[in-house]
Amino acid sequence: MTVVxxxxxxxxxxxxxxxxxxxxxxIAAVHEEPGCELYAIHDAEDGTITMLEKWSSxxxxxxxxxxxxxxxxxxxxDGLLAEPVLVTTxxxxxxxxxxxxxx
Numbered sequence: 001m002t003v004v005x006x007x008x009x010x011x012x013x014x015x016x017x018x019x020x021x022x023x024x025x026x027i028a029a030v031h032e033e034p035g036c037e038l039y040a041i042h043d044a045e046d047g048t049i050t051m052l053e054k055w056s057s058x059x060x061x062x063x064x065x066x067x068x069x070x071x072x073x074x075x076x077x078d079g080l081l082a083e084p085v086l087v088t089t090x091x092x093x094x095x096x097x098x099x100x101x102x103x
Contacts, residue, residue, distance in 0.1 A: 001091065002037065003061050004103050005053035008044075008086040009077070019049060019080040026073025033069060035060025038103075054103055061089070 011019045023041060030039045038054035055061040064070060094102040 001057070002103075003055045003058050004090045004092060005051075005055070005061065006088045006090070007051040007053065009041075009049040009051065010082045011047070011049065012080055012082045015080045016047070016049070019077060022076040022080055023049070023073060026069055026076055029069035029072055030064065033060070033064050033067060036064065052103075 009019060009023075020041065027039060027041065030036055035056035036053075037056060038052060040052050042050045042052065044050045053061075055064065092102050
């Protein structure tokens with residue numbers, strides 16, 4: 001079963017562009033991890049950067065959470081956030097068509 005995650009990054013005042021650039025190397029490293037189906041950031045209208053993630057399994061997500069790519073990402077964004085990252089892990093509830101109703 002796939003696992004979906006959102007991570008909300010609230011940039012420190014005036015540091016949004018710097019935060020986005022600092023995230024790029026870590027994101028590229030995560031894309032190489034086993035089980036990573038989606039790991040993409042988005043500019044939210046409330047001023048946050050929202051990451052959408054999709055993992056092939058909970059085991060893959062657990063390995064990611066303890067891996068070197070997350071360590072790199074955390075190091076690179078140190079000092080660029082106004083508050084801790086808000087991470088929410090979810091299990092899909094398919095509805096409607098298979099392609100549109102399941103991330």
